[in-house]
Amino acid sequence: MPGTEGERAEPAEPVTWLMLVYRVPSEPTRLRAAVWRRLRNLGAVYLQNSAAVAPRTPQSERMLRTLRSEIVESMSGQAFLITTSSVVGDNELAALYNAARDDEYEEILDKCVDFHEGVAKEVRASHFTYGELEENEEDLAKLKGWYEKVKARDVLGAGRAKDVVKALDDCARTLEGFAASVYEAEDSAISQPPRPGAG
Template sequence: MSEPVTWLLLAYRIPSEPSRLRAGVWRRLKALGAIYVQNAVAALPTDPAAERALRSLRAEIAEMDGASAQLLQADALAGGADLVTAYNAARDDEYEEIVDRCRDFLAEIERETANSHFTYGELEENDEDLNKLRGWFEKVAARDRLGAPGREAAAKALEQCARALDGFADAVYAADTDAP
């Protein structure tokens, strides 16, 4: 049995208008990897970085006209496994999106190979795309504090993309060497 998780809970109230304020808070919480326990109550596993980020966000919300926010640290007395499951499901959704984008990347490499489009420009573009995928994976992995099972599939998909790019690079170099 795994160790119980202590949670940081941000409970807030923001006036409905202007809606950009609510949307901004939602985006910040999403970027941190928070899950919503219920409307306007977001949860993150406790760690120093999460606490700093939520304290800062709470202070920003408290400065908004007509808004309030409280930051709590809590242990689940019951339903803790549900929170862990929801948190890991949110990470798995992100990992699955990375896997989907890796499939797109591989399809692009296959198209370029089938069309013998072995140019340095295409290689550079694909290299940039792979670097973006890696950066995205690193962001999700940094939020993955509870070991979501989808991480392994995303890591393997990225390795497959790297191998495909290496093969494409070899074809580009061979085409360059064979050029008159």
């Protein structure tokens, strides 16, 4: 059940979890880093060293099966992919997973604040150019893309998701206001009469 704003979600029924327990050679260290990055991109949370879990979805199962295969076949390691639907402390595990998503959402919220500050700086400097507008459009598109990635792995309904949706809407309104100022500056430049002696 999705959590309300500011609360952790508690599953209405037990979640089916996938747990990857693995061991890779200590050298080269890039192997461990590669596994960590893949698990992080999936949104998995570590219960202890080399044991990470994620709710079972078609996407998470596909990614974890692929990762397990790579650990065994390409990294000369060992890996076991375990599924369980009955865990003592299931709500605590769900809260741990949601806390990781809320941390990611918090990062996006911080970047939304930076977005507003960046636009405000351009307004104060009267940098009403299409180049600045395009740059801000790209920044907002990146924030939206980041949100979509986190949302895709937010399968248990972390509490900060609604805050991010609102913050992105606010960013979009700020961008619209800046765009209007750019168009106004352009129209003003076009409508100004030529200077005496010009031409």
